[in-house]
Amino acid sequence: xxxxxxxxxxxxxxxxxxxxxxxxxxxxxxxxxxxxxxxxxxxxxxxxxxxxxxxxxxxxxxxxxxxxxxxxxxxxxxxxxxxxxxxxxxxxxxxxxxxxxxxxxxxxxxxxxxxxxxxxxxxxxxxxxxxxxxxxxxxxxxxxxxxxxxxxxxxxxxxxxxxxxxxxxxxxxxxxxxxxxxxxxxxxxxxxxxxxxxxxxxxxxxxxxxxxxxxxxxxxxxxxxxxxxxxxxxxxxxxxxxxxxxxxx
Numbered sequence: 001x002x003x004x005x006x007x008x009x010x011x012x013x014x015x016x017x018x019x020x021x022x023x024x025x026x027x028x029x030x031x032x033x034x035x036x037x038x039x040x041x042x043x044x045x046x047x048x049x050x051x052x053x054x055x056x057x058x059x060x061x062x063x064x065x066x067x068x069x070x071x072x073x074x075x076x077x078x079x080x081x082x083x084x085x086x087x088x089x090x091x092x093x094x095x096x097x098x099x100x101x102x103x104x105x106x107x108x109x110x111x112x113x114x115x116x117x118x119x120x121x122x123x124x125x126x127x128x129x130x131x132x133x134x135x136x137x138x139x140x141x142x143x144x145x146x147x148x149x150x151x152x153x154x155x156x157x158x159x160x161x162x163x164x165x166x167x168x169x170x171x172x173x174x175x176x177x178x179x180x181x182x183x184x185x186x187x188x189x190x191x192x193x194x195x196x197x198x199x200x201x202x203x204x205x206x207x208x209x210x211x212x213x214x215x216x217x218x219x220x221x222x223x224x225x226x227x228x229x230x231x232x233x234x235x236x237x238x239x240x241x242x243x244x245x246x247x248x249x
Contacts, residue, residue: 192226192242199223199248209240210247216240 199207200223207220207230216238222229228245230238 195242195245195248196223196225196228199228208249209245211240211244212246213244 199220202220203223205220206218208215208217209228209230216230216232218230218232218238220228221231221237226243227239227241230240232238
């Protein structure tokens with residue numbers, strides 16, 4: 001007797017098993033054994049234990065997979081951290097190499113600078129000794145020159161006294177001469193002012209002027225402070241200082 005596909009028979013004989021043919025969904029015949037009801041309990045227990053183990057295995061598998069995923073994430077994070085640390089170590093190492101090179105260069109520069117400074121100090125010390133000797137010689141020479149200058153100052157002081165006496169006499173003479181010239185100039189200025197005042201109304205009139213250089217005739221066109229201007233017959237303008245006029249008409 002054929003059973004429904006995917007289901008087992010529940011009521012069986014206790015004495016043993018009967019053979020049956022079961023076809024699956026593809027129509028393929030399956031041969032199985034049908035056991036008695038007494039053995040079905042054992043099968044159920046075994047199936048229950050199997051299911052329990054399968055569930056435990058499934059749970060363990062899921063936990064294992066979760067642990068693997070967690071470990072994978074941790075490994076990936078650690079890998080990234082290691083990669084970052086490696087890069088940082090590489091940069092630090094490069095920086096250390098650069099710093100070592102810089103330290104070596106600075107050490108070389110320091111040695112060169114120390115050598116140069118030592119040479120310059122020695123040169124300055126030698127120059128100082130030379131300058132000290134020159135200063136001593138200059139001090140001695142200056143002392144001698146100061147003595148000579150003091151003597152020369154004393155001599156000049158005597159000469160100055162003598163010259164002051166001469167100058168005083170000359171100044172008195174010059175003052176007298178200046179006074180005489182001032183009086184003469186005042187008189188001359190008074191004469192020029194008088195002539196200018198007389199000629200001022202005769203502007204644009206005919207005039208004849210007698211000077212030490214000769215006679216000048218023409219038209220009086222201007223009377224200045226100390227000169228007059230005359231236009232002669234040729235149209236030329238002749239300037240005559242008032243001080244040189246002897247007479248006019």
